[in-house]
Amino acid sequence: MSTVIRDPEVLSRYERDVSVVQGRPDGVVRPTEVDQVEQIVGLCAKEGTPVLAVGARTSTTGASVATDGGVVVDMTALGTDAQVDPQTATLRAQPGAVLADLHLLARQHGFDMPVDPTSSPDCTIGGAVATNASGPSSFRHGAIADWVVGLEFVDGLGQRRRLRSPGVPKRAMGPAALQDAPRWFVGSEGTLGMLTEATLRLRPSPKSMIG
Ligand SMILES: Cc1cc2nc3c(=O)[nH]c(=O)nc-3n(C[C@H](O)[C@H](O)[C@H](O)COP(=O)(O)OP(=O)(O)OC[C@H]3O[C@@H](n4cnc5c(N)ncnc54)[C@H](O)[C@@H]3O)c2cc1C
Structure with a gap:
């Protein structure tokens, strides 16, 4: 079981995202295994304790703030690993993987992942999937749901x-x-569950790009 952190100094770090919304969790867990996510969510469900998954907390809407208290589950601790499968042109990533790193990984394999919210240098794939993130490329290629x-x-x-x-x-x-x-599931903001792995299809790298 993952330890529930109650140290006030740690809790205060989770009081805000980039919005003006503020809320103090009663505890924070940083699971390193999916089993630990299962345990903490199962326990909180039995006790009726609110749980909130968070990624890089770049939300501009307060979505990654525990306004009802309860337990914040920091999904970045689960890992940032990602692999590209060139055979199926897909990328599989753990929830803490940062979008910009995934762009780079895809490019190294001759692919492109055209999901580019402005927060790509910071935000996680878990948060991007949970919010159905979009960016300039979405005008042509759709949001991450696509x-x-x-x-x-x-x-x-x-x-x-x-x-x-x-x-x-x-x-x-x-x-x-x-x-x-x-x-x-995409865009459900953590209300349907905590994302522990995502697989995205890739497109071949464009031969040239403007800008
Ligand atoms: C400077 C700046 C620019 C931005 N530009 C864009 C933009 O161009 N396009 C855009 O769409 N957004 C943008 N955003 C908003 C935000 O960055 C995105 O929504 C981002 O995808 C959130 O990722 P995160 O890892 O920070 O998630 P968080 O902020 O931590 O969480 C966001 C939501 O996702 C849920 N969540 C997080 N991880 C998981 C998980 N593993 N499982 C289930 N639910 C989870 C949280 O509960 C919360 O509801 C921007 C934000 C900033 C600060």
Whole structure:
């Protein structure tokens, strides 16, 4: 079980994100294994204690502030590892991976991940998926929901679950889009579960870029 940190100095560091919203958690956990996320969420569910997943806390809306107290689960502790699979043109990352590092990794393998919120140098893939992050490239390539093909998360009862995209075209509308289960999770701001791994498809690196 991951230790619940109650040191006031540590708690005060989690009182704010970049918004004006403020709220003090009763405890902070920094799980290093998915099992620990399952345990803490399961325990909090039984006790009715609020839990909040946070990444780099670059939220401008107070979404990563524990306004109801409870336990903040710092998902960056789970790791920043990521791998590119050139065969399937996909990238798999742990929730603490920083977007800018993933851009670099994709480029090193001859691919491009056109998801570029301005906060890319700081924000995590976990936070980007949870907020359906978008950026300048989204005008042409859509938001991150259009690139996510697989997710692993811990649900509100503390159970690990996996979602896979069935291969429906990402810009599909209507009933076809409803079959794309990962899409339901993207943008849910942590309300459907804590993301522990994300798989994104990649596109071949463009031959040239302007700017
Ligand atoms: C200077 C600046 C520029 C920005 N530019 C953009 C932009 O261009 N486009 C854009 O979309 N946003 C932008 N943002 C907003 C913010 O950076 C993004 O929403 C970012 O994706 C959040 O990532 P994070 O790791 O900081 O998440 P956090 O701020 O820590 O969390 C954000 C939300 O995601 C949830 N969450 C975090 N990690 C997980 C997880 N592992 N599982 C489940 N839920 C989780 C939190 O509970 C919270 O609801 C900007 C912010 C700043 C400060």
